[in-house]
Amino acid sequence: MSKQTTGLAIETAGLVKTFGENRAVDGVDLSVPAGTVYGVLGPNGAGKTTAVKMLATLLRPDGGEAHVFGHDVVREADAVRSRVSLTGQYASVDEDLTGTENLVLLGRLTGHSKRAALLRAEQLLEAFGLTEAAGRQVKNYSGGMRRRIDIAASILNTPDLLFLDEPTTGLDPRSRNQVWDIVRAVVAQGTTVLLTTQYLDEADQLASRIAVIDKGKVIAEGTKGELKASVGAGAVHVRLRDAEQRPQAQELLRTVLDAQIMLEPDPVALTARVGNGDNGRGASERASRALAELSHAGIHVDNFSLGQPSLDEVFLALTDRRPTPADTDATANSKEEAAA
Ligand SMILES: Nc1ncnc2c1ncn2[C@@H]1O[C@H](COP(=O)(O)OP(=O)(O)OP(=O)(O)O)[C@@H](O)[C@H]1O
Ligand SMILES: [Mg+2]
Numbered sequence: 001m002s003k004q005t006t007g008l009a010i011e012t013a014g015l016v017k018t019f020g021e022n023r024a025v026d027g028v029d030l031s032v033p034a035g036t037v038y039g040v041l042g043p044n045g046a047g048k049t050t051a052v053k054m055l056a057t058l059l060r061p062d063g064g065e066a067h068v069f070g071h072d073v074v075r076e077a078d079a080v081r082s083r084v085s086l087t088g089q090y091a092s093v094d095e096d097l098t099g100t101e102n103l104v105l106l107g108r109l110t111g112h113s114k115r116a117a118l119l120r121a122e123q124l125l126e127a128f129g130l131t132e133a134a135g136r137q138v139k140n141y142s143g144g145m146r147r148r149i150d151i152a153a154s155i156l157n158t159p160d161l162l163f164l165d166e167p168t169t170g171l172d173p174r175s176r177n178q179v180w181d182i183v184r185a186v187v188a189q190g191t192t193v194l195l196t197t198q199y200l201d202e203a204d205q206l207a208s209r210i211a212v213i214d215k216g217k218v219i220a221e222g223t224k225g226e227l228k229a230s231v232g233a234g235a236v237h238v239r240l241r242d243a244e245q246r247p248q249a250q251e252l253l254r255t256v257l258d259a260q261i262m263l264e265p266d267p268v269a270l271t272a273r274v275g276n277g278d279n280g281r282g283a284s285e286r287a288s289r290a291l292a293e294l295s296h297a298g299i300h301v302d303n304f305s306l307g308q309p310s311l312d313e314v315f316l317a318l319t320d321r322r323p324t325p326a327d328t329d330a331t332a333n334s335k336e337e338a339a340a
Helices: 048-055 077-081 099-109 114-127 143-154 173-188 200-206 224-230 243-257 278-296 311-319 330-339
Strands: 008-019 022-033 037-041 063-068 084-087 161-165 192-197 209-214 217-223 234-240 261-263 269-274 301-307
Touching: 008 048, 008 192, 022 037, 022 048, 022 063, 022 192, 022 209, 022 217, 037 048, 037 200, 048 063, 048 161, 048 192, 084 143, 099 114, 099 143, 114 143, 143 173, 173 192, 173 200, 192 200, 200 311, 209 224, 209 311, 217 224, 217 311, 224 311, 234 243, 234 278, 243 261, 243 269, 243 278, 269 278, 278 301
Parallel strands: 037 192, 037 209, 084 161, 161 192
Antiparallel strands: 008 022, 008 063, 209 217, 234 269, 234 301, 261 269
16 A cells, blocks of 8 residues: 655544543644654543544544544544554454464454465564564563564554554563664654653654643644743753752852752752743853853862753643653553443
């Protein structure tokens, strides 16, 4: 199937889904360029899965419109379905079958010959580092292997649009990196990916544009750079040699930078969020003056940097709350399955 590499893969206007009184998705406008990874970032209960389910035609919107490659998700659901694939925390593979058996079965179900299905299964298992586990029942896979076989199953017939709903929640750093590599490879083949995540670094790593959603609404949208720029010019990070000099450094930085100084858990570290001056120039000038004055005051600085704020800081500034470790627990995701 030929891929659409220009234009929009997804376009929604005022999309709404309510569950009783709860407006889970409350008027969402999205434009997702084809051929890219688009990140949808939001805390637990923000409405990410609900939005994805509507776009994948699994849930009927209560208001607004959504088009996938120009097809209306309600009136032309079949056309949408033929072009999308979904990987979530859903059972897309059969636990009792082996990795190979699952992929071959799916290949056969989607019209491949036995030979072609086996070939494709072997290719995917190899690409996903699952060759050794190919003959084992999926119920005996680790969490990371399980997530990889799920994604393998969803790209068996290279979809034009792949929904990945929190693909790395609960995975260890190494498995997360493997999944990220897979996502990059999928996009390199021309597939558009809509990725939901609670992990800011994941959106930072993979997505070219990001929508931040909270309580069913898009509260910010843009490229990573735009989102970061929206909360200020940057953050000055300072590491001192001597923890005892930190109060003095804090006072001096507060005066020179005219900013609130945050004391990091590390006793020699301080961070200041520097506001936007004229074209952001003000920030770097004030930062270099701050460094000079620290040195002048006899405060030993081991490390001094002016960087863009992290997406974490952006998220905090936008939602006024930080995702807690408990929020990112894998079990947090099972609630919508129970509710569905
Ligand atoms: N089938 C359902 N019935 C009733 N309420 C639901 C249903 N599915 C979701 N909700 C509610 O809708 C809101 C949005 O849920 P959703 O699962 O879309 O959030 P999410 O952003 O995917 O969260 P998480 O990060 O925890 O997966 C929540 O308040 C949730 O309780
Ligand atoms: Mg969810």
